[in-house]
Amino acid sequence: MKLNGAQILVNCLKSENVSHIFGYPGGAVLHIYDALDACDDIIHVLVRHEQGAVHGADGYARVSGKCGVALVTSGPGLTNAVTGIATAYMDSIPMVVISGQVSSAVIGNDAFQEVDAVGITRSCVKHNFLVKDVNDLSNIVKKAFHIATTGRPAPVLIDITKDATIAVCEFEGYPKSINMRSYQGEITIDTAQIDKAQALIKQAKKPIIYSGGGSVIGNASEALRTFTRRTNFPITQTLMGLGAYPATDRQSLGMLGMHGSYEANMAMHYSDCIIAIGARFDDRITGDLDKFCPYAKIIHIDIDPSSVGKIIGVDVAVIGQVNDALSAITQALKDQELPNIKPWWQQIEKWRAVDSLSYQTKAGVIKPQSVIQTLYEVTQGEAIVTSDVGQHQMWAAQYYPFDEPRRWINSGGLGTMGFGLPAAMGAKLADPASDVVCVTGEGSIQMMLQELSTMLQYHTPVKIINLNNGYLGMVRQWQEFFYEKRYAMSYMDALPDFVKLAESYGHMGIKVDKQENLKPALLEAFKQKDCTVFVDILIDPSENVFPMIPSGAGHHEMLLAGRDKMKTKNDKGLNLV
C-alpha cells in the first residue's frame, strides 16, 4: 500500500492503540493533521497551548498507565512543549511526543520556525529521533513506543521533517517487533541479590519500607501490599508513590521527606533496615545526606541501575521491575520466620501519637487543611486528584489519604506550576467515570488557565479547588522562615474574579469565603456531573505547611506546627533550596 509519511504515521499510531492525541497544529504538521482528520479511531484534543498538550497527555498516561501522545508543530510549538516534556521525564512517565520539523532541504538554514528540536530536548527525553526519510518512519515510531514504555518509562521525541510527511512510500504494515542491540528494555532479576535481600530482611529489628513512584509506574500495588502485609513492616511512601499502598491502613506511616509525617521520618532515621522500592533518594527525602539514616542497611529495588548508588551507597541492589523483585522476595520469605518487631511498632506508635498533622483552627478563616479534609469526605476518598505546585500540593498530599494508585497525579520531580489543570483534563479523558479534582493555587492556575477553554470543547467536567491565599504561598513560607519575612515578589495583586472567569469560559464558578459554606459548596460542585466547577476558596493567607524538615536538618529534627520555632538561616540548608 502506497501512503505518504503522514498517513503512515497515523497508521502506526492506530496500531499502537492510541486513543487520544493532545496537540496543536502549525505549518510543519499540516500533512499530519490532514491524515488525522481522515482517521476516526483517534480523538485529537485541540489544546490552547502546547505545554497544555503535553501535560494533558501526561495526566492521561498517569491515570491510564498507557503511553501519552502529544503532537506539536516545529519551532515555537516544540519549545512550548519542552516544559511538559521535562515534567514527564522527571517523573518517569511514558510518552511519545511528535513534533514537526522544517523540510530536510532547509534544515540548518535558520528556516522559518526552525529549532534544533533534537538538541533542545536531548537532556529531557529518554531518546529522540529526527526522521528525514519516510522509509524510516514506521520503524522509528515502533522504537519510540518501545523505548518510552519499557524499562524506566520516559518521554521520547520523534521530530519529523515536513518533506518526510509528504513523501510517499510502500507501507508494509506496522512492524510487529523491533530488535535493538543497544537497548534492553526488560531486565531479569539476579536471584543472588534476592537471597541477600531476604537475609537482611530476616535480621531487621527496625525495618521500614520506603516505596516510591516506581511502585505506581510499575503497577506493583498488589505485590507491594502482599509483601508489606507478609512482613508486617511499617511502610512510608514518597509524594510520587502515594496510593500504591493504602494510606488508611494501619501499617502506613504516611509520606516521608520534607513535609512528610513525623512518624515516617523518625522511623526512617532510627531504622536499621530500609527497603527502598522504586524510589530514588531525592533531596526532598534525604535532606542533609550526612544525617540521612545513620543506622540503616539499605536494600534498593529499582529498574534503573543509575538510580542505585547515585545519591547514597546501598547494601543490596536489586535491579529489575518492582513486581518481579517483590514477588521473588515474598516467595523467598515464605515459611521463614521474621524477627519480632513489636518493640519497634511500639516506638512508632509513640511517634504517631504526636499527631504531626494536627493544626489549629481559627475563627473567621478557612484553613486549607480543612478544605482538603472536606474534599476527602465529599468524594469519599475516591476521586482522582491532580495538583499544581506549592503549599496546596503538600496539603493535598497530606490530608487526602489515597488508598489506590494512579489517583494522585502531580509534578514531583520538576515541580511544574501549571501542571494541574491540563493533567486533570487528561485524567478525565482517561477515566471519564471517576470524579476528577484539580487542587490548585491562584498562582499556579494562572499558568495554564487557557485550558479551561479546551475542557469545555472536549467536555471534561472536573472540579477545580483553588486554595486562594493571594500569595505564592510556598515562596512566602520560605521567605517567612529563611529570609526574615522579606516577602519579595510573592504577593500577587489584581487577581481576576475567578467565578466570573470560569463563567466566561462556559463553566460554573463558586466562591467560598466562610468555613460554614465550605461543605455545602463542595457538595454543590460535585452534584454537577456534567459541568466543570471552579471553586475559589479564600483560605488563611498566613498558613504554613507543617511538619517540615528545614533544609539542612536531619529526619529526626522535624519542626511541628505551633510547637517548634522555625530556625532561620542555615547556610548549608539554604543551598539545598
Add this chain to the structure above:
Amino acid sequence: MRHIISLQLENESGALSRVAGLFSARGFNIESLTVAPTNDKTLSRMTIVSIGDNTIIEQIIKQLDKLIDVVKVTNLTATKHVERELALIKINNNPNSQIEIDSIIDAHGAKIVGVSADTYIVEVAGKSRRINDFLMACDTFEILEISRTGVTGVCQKKEY
C-alpha cells in the same frame, strides 16, 4: 583516579552530542575524548578519559549505558589493556638548538614528520606519559603549537 572508558556506539548523527551532553549536563569531567568509525561501519568507537572517584565513575558508566545509542561500555582501566596517544608538536626552527633537539627526539622515540624554513613538526606516540615527558624535555625550546589526539585504547581479552 584517572579512568579510560571505552564505548561502542551507533554510528549515527547525534550520538556524539548525546555523550558530550551527558558529561556537561551531569557535571562529569572529560580529560579527553576520541571517536572514529570501526571495521563495522554501523559502529563507532569512543574512548573517554575521565577523572573521578569510584562512585562518580560508576555513575558515568551507568549513565552512558543508559544512552540508547550506546551499545557497550567498558572501563578499560579495570582490565588489562593497551592505551596510546599521539601528539604533533610544532617547534620553532632555531638552528642554534638543532643538535639538542635531535638528541631529545631520539631519546623519546619521537620523529620529525614535517619541516619548513622556520618550523618543524615532531610526532610522539605512546602512553600519555611519554608525550608529557617529551614536552617537559622540550621546555627550553619554543613550542608553537601542540595537537594531541587524546587517549585511545583496547582491552586485551579476546572477548569482554
